Amino acid sequence: MRLFVSDGAPGNLPVLAAACRAGARDKLLISTVGPEECVVPFLTRPKLPALKLDSGHYLFSSSAICRIQSLW
Structure with missing residues (x-):
C-alpha cells in the first residue's frame, strides 16, 4: 500500500499517527507529494x-484511512 501526504495537509497528522500505532511500516510506503498534485486518477x-x-x-478520507489502518 502507498500513502500520499503533503506538507501542511490537514488530514496528515491522524493518518500518520494511525500508521505508526498500527506498526504498518513494513506494509506501507509513505510518499510526500506537492499540495497541487493529483494522485487519485x-x-x-x-x-x-x-x-x-x-x-x-x-x-481519500482521513477517517477511512485511519479505520483501515487499525485493522492491520
Whole structure:
C-alpha cells in the first residue's frame, strides 16, 4: 500500500499517527507529494492524504484511512 501526504495537509497528522500505532511500516510506503498534485486518477482536483490499496482502489478520507489502518 502507498500513502500520499503533503506538507501542511490537514488530514496528515491522524493518518500518520494511525500508521505508526498500527506498526504498518513494513506494509506501507509513505510518499510526500506537492499540495497541487493529483494522485487519485478519477478525481478532478487534488485530495490528500490518499491511500492506494494493493487492489488499486483509493481511500481519500482521513477517517477511512485511519479505520483501515487499525485493522492491520
